[in-house]
Amino acid sequence: MSDITAGTTLHSSSAARSAPVNLVGPMAWARANLFANWWSTAITLALGYLFIRFAVSFVDWAFINAIWSVPVSPQGVANTEACREAKGVGACWAVITEKHRFILFGTYPYDEHWRPLLVCFLFVGLYIVSAMRRFWRWELALIWVAVLTAIGVLMWGGVFGLTYVPQERWGGLPITLILATFGLAFAFPLAILVALGRRSSLPAIKALCVLYVELIRGVPLISLLFMASVMFPLFLPEGMNIDKLLRAQIAIILFAGAYLAEVVRAGLQALPKGQYEAADALGLSYWKKTGLIILPQALRLVIPPLVNTFIGFFKDTSLVLIIGIFDLLTAGKTAIIEPSWQGFGVEVYIALGLIYFIFCYAMSKYSAGLETELNKGRRR
Amino acid sequence: MSAAETLASSVRADAPPAISLKGVNKWFGALHVLRDVNLDVAMGERVVVCGPSGSGKSTLIRCINRLEEHQEGQIIVDGIELSNDLRSLDAIRREVGMVFQSFNLFPHLTILENCTLAPIWVRKMPKKEAEELAMEYLTRVRIPEQANKYPGQLSGGQQQRVAIARALCMKPKIMLFDEPTSALDPEMIKEVLDTMIMLAETGMTMICVTHEMGFARTVADRVIFMDRGEIVESGEPQSLFNNPQTERLQTFLSQILRGH
Ligand SMILES: Nc1ncnc2c1ncn2[C@@H]1O[C@H](COP(=O)(O)OP(=O)(O)O)[C@@H](O)[C@H]1O
Ligand SMILES: [Mg+2]
Numbered sequence: 001m002s003d004i005t006a007g008t009t010l011h012s013s014s015a016a017r018s019a020p021v022n023l024v025g026p027m028a029w030a031r032a033n034l035f036a037n038w039w040s041t042a043i044t045l046a047l048g049y050l051f052i053r054f055a056v057s058f059v060d061w062a063f064i065n066a067i068w069s070v071p072v073s074p075q076g077v078a079n080t081e082a083c084r085e086a087k088g089v090g091a092c093w094a095v096i097t098e099k100h101r102f103i104l105f106g107t108y109p110y111d112e113h114w115r116p117l118l119v120c121f122l123f124v125g126l127y128i129v130s131a132m133r134r135f136w137r138w139e140l141a142l143i144w145v146a147v148l149t150a151i152g153v154l155m156w157g158g159v160f161g162l163t164y165v166p167q168e169r170w171g172g173l174p175i176t177l178i179l180a181t182f183g184l185a186f187a188f189p190l191a192i193l194v195a196l197g198r199r200s201s202l203p204a205i206k207a208l209c210v211l212y213v214e215l216i217r218g219v220p221l222i223s224l225l226f227m228a229s230v231m232f233p234l235f236l237p238e239g240m241n242i243d244k245l246l247r248a249q250i251a252i253i254l255f256a257g258a259y260l261a262e263v264v265r266a267g268l269q270a271l272p273k274g275q276y277e278a279a280d281a282l283g284l285s286y287w288k289k290t291g292l293i294i295l296p297q298a299l300r301l302v303i304p305p306l307v308n309t310f311i312g313f314f315k316d317t318s319l320v321l322i323i324g325i326f327d328l329l330t331a332g333k334t335a336i337i338e339p340s341w342q343g344f345g346v347e348v349y350i351a352l353g354l355i356y357f358i359f360c361y362a363m364s365k366y367s368a369g370l371e372t373e374l375n376k377g378r379r380r
Numbered sequence: 381m382s383a384a385e386t387l388a389s390s391v392r393a394d395a396p397p398a399i400s401l402k403g404v405n406k407w408f409g410a411l412h413v414l415r416d417v418n419l420d421v422a423m424g425e426r427v428v429v430c431g432p433s434g435s436g437k438s439t440l441i442r443c444i445n446r447l448e449e450h451q452e453g454q455i456i457v458d459g460i461e462l463s464n465d466l467r468s469l470d471a472i473r474r475e476v477g478m479v480f481q482s483f484n485l486f487p488h489l490t491i492l493e494n495c496t497l498a499p500i501w502v503r504k505m506p507k508k509e510a511e512e513l514a515m516e517y518l519t520r521v522r523i524p525e526q527a528n529k530y531p532g533q534l535s536g537g538q539q540q541r542v543a544i545a546r547a548l549c550m551k552p553k554i555m556l557f558d559e560p561t562s563a564l565d566p567e568m569i570k571e572v573l574d575t576m577i578m579l580a581e582t583g584m585t586m587i588c589v590t591h592e593m594g595f596a597r598t599v600a601d602r603v604i605f606m607d608r609g610e611i612v613e614s615g616e617p618q619s620l621f622n623n624p625q626t627e628r629l630q631t632f633l634s635q636i637l638r639g640h
Binding site: 272274275280281282283284285292296297300374 | 447476478480482485486487497502546547550
């Protein structure tokens with residue numbers, strides 16, 4: 001463009017080119033994000049060094065120097081000599097090898113462990129089926145009823161030739177899954193009703209819902225669990241006794257319900273008024289309007305906080321530990337009370353953490369996927 | 381406006397009025413938004429309501445399908461008096477279709493589902509029949525090819541035409557329009573007005589809140605001018621626009637003419 005002689009400028013059309021190589025690719029990304037200037041380079045190097053040191057020593061501890069099994073005497077007492085020598089240098093996964101069935105199933109009769117194991121698979125299967133949009137039809141409710149019944153039959157037994165196992169002997173992962181699944185399965189519909197009730201035009205219903213949410217939210221879950229386990233039986237008539245697990249379950253449902261109700265209400269409030277009016281103008285009744293127009297949109301808006309609350313409550317079920325219900329965490333804690341295994345808590349807690357993480361991470365991944373899928377082909 | 385000549389009127393003056401308001405008053409808190417409104421709309425009549433912003437036009441037509449409740453007076457729609465009785469409310473909502481300024485399509489449903497929802501759930505129409513009906517109306521508003529898209533994928537003008545089709549799928553006797561073109565880009569206004577003119581040609585009873593004077597001249601049997609909650613003037617569009625009797629209407633007309 002050095003010798004423009006004419007009065008008009010001609011803009012030659014330029015073909016689209018791919019971006020210069022030094023602007024794309026991993027090298028360019030690293031240069032822009034990690035080594036942009038001297039101090040970002042310094043931070044990158046320092047953090048990189050710390051990370052690698054940590055990773056190397058963790059691999060050493062968890063894998064290379066780890067002890068996977070120890071000899072067990074005929075009386076069933078483990079000889080943990082080797083583990084004690086390796087303490088601090090190598091992990092003692094032998095505690096998991098030896099104790100995993102106790103951690104997973106608690107004091108459930110050893111020979112019947114296939115039953116809680118099957119229950120865990122049934123739960124996971126139920127989650128997977130429920131997660132698939134293909135199955136989001138009313139028949140899904142039937143599947144839930146059927147599977148939950150089967151789970152009850154398997155756990156209790158006493159029918160179909162299964163030996164009866166009292167609830168006091170249940171423990172471990174099935175308890176955690178029962179508390180979490182029943183908890184959220186009942187808390188969620190309750191939350192929807194309460195959220196709708198808080199926006200009701202009937203003052204009595206509205207007041208009741210506000211009272212419920214504020215009362216429950218104002219109290220820690222632990223004290224609610226204590227109340228359920230200690231105080232509640234005092235008010236029951238003589239001779240009547242409600243199962244301890246059931247009482248804890250109800251406490252969790254009520255607690256989760258109050259929190260979820262606020263999440264759902266946020267979604268209801270975020271919907272433009274025009275959606276309600278359009279549904280009214282078409283003559284839809286309150287419940288049809290709510291079920292077909294309002295909730296599908298409101299719930300979609302609050303998937304992230306909803307899943308956040310779900311994940312929180314999945315982990316909070318471990319609080320039943322303090323009222324002596326044998327959930328996964330309690331089982332893990334109890335496993336290392338035995339003298340020969342004392343001092344190997346880290347290994348057990350890592351294993352427990354991994355189990356919780358798998359469930360929570362699955363929920364989180366699923367919700368992210370669901371959000372993208374539901375927003376596909378739609379801008380708004 | 382392209383169509384210059386007025387449509388032949390289909391007003392049936394002998395029949396009982398489709399809509400009748402007698403001494404209607406409404407307040408929002410202390411704000412008196414409708415003051416002694418008296419209005420009779422005959423079957424097949426096309427009424428355009430205009431007036432400055434905040435004069436109560438939306439409130440007036442929203443009272444007719446009871447999106448708002450009036451506090452005094454009587455509103456009779458298609459022979460049914462509006463009251464707190466839920467059954468009468470249901471009946472009214474089936475007879476009266478409404479189109480909003482902001483379309484208010486259901487964004488989580490496809491265009492077709494938007495149109496079939498109410499026929500299926502309110503009129504209890506079989507799904508297949510409802511879909512055929514919906515396609516018929518979508519064809520009339522000239523967007524059948526968009527049936528399986530979502531509202532967010534359509535232009536404003538297309539969305540408003542879907543909203544009209546959606547209301548028509550309930551086979552209403554009366555259609556209410558609340559500034560249907562005010563939220564649209566200029567190039568899309570015509571497609572929506574043309575759809576409304578087409579609807580007027582079918583003899584539908586219509587009340588339109590709009591400032592489209594061309595539309596009023598072409599379609600309206602009667603224009604009503606509202607100000608501060610009152611009906612100030614009403615009459616045929618030609619005489620009302622050409623010889624405004626009150627100063628308020630003169631001011632209003634000069635303002636919107638300047639605006640256009
Ligand atoms: N839901 C409401 N609550 C309180 N005031 C309202 C409400 N809706 C409308 N108003 C007021 O009532 C008056 C009339 O409003 P509206 O009927 O929307 O006027 P228009 O449609 O003619 O612009 C305005 O002053 C407006 O601010
Ligand atoms: Mg308005």
